[in-house]
Amino acid sequence: MIGAVWLRAPARARLHALRELYRRFFGENTPDARGRRLLAEWLSPAQRAQFEQHRYFDVIGCDTGRTYRIHYGTAANVHEIDDDGRAMMGWCFVPSGFLVPGDVMLAQKIALETSETAALALANRFPPATHTEHFYRRPF
């Protein structure tokens, strides 16, 4: 039945369907997509909702109780924020090696939530205005 419908479909529609199938299959199996899936699995429901809406999520440092905002990215993507959500200081620390953004963000979340002082001790600080919001809002 499906085969019969498939054969009757115009060539252009078949080509479109094949392209879409290819895009979905490979799109969802890329390292980037796998990293985002792993990150989503380990975020709290509130962090996940925040990430889906804004492409960043907030974490509370386990030692100081300060709030950090982790943006989608692999470097210079962590900001300490104040109560109004304004960036006060940038902290740059990443897992070594070539990891995708989702993995980097998850490692940063775990580090801040379980060993904040140690993570900040090795981090480089940077002014929070280094990147604009536009920089972090590039498409996945």
Added chain:
Amino acid sequence: MATQIVMDRTGDTRHEFDPDNAEALARAERRFRELTGAGFTAALRTGPGEVTQIRSFDPTAHETLFYPRLVGG
């Protein structure tokens, strides 16, 4: 089945093992030691969005995540 998830350039690599199988458990413990010895940090999920770091192998852990040593960027 229990899983050890290792972050890498492919996103992650997953090693599944049966914790009731002594041989598989020993292999998982050896992998844990090799990874943490190489500088990886091991973490467990303790609740939705809640994590804890572990420094020794936990044979009861359902899911253990490993990420490489952190460096200043």
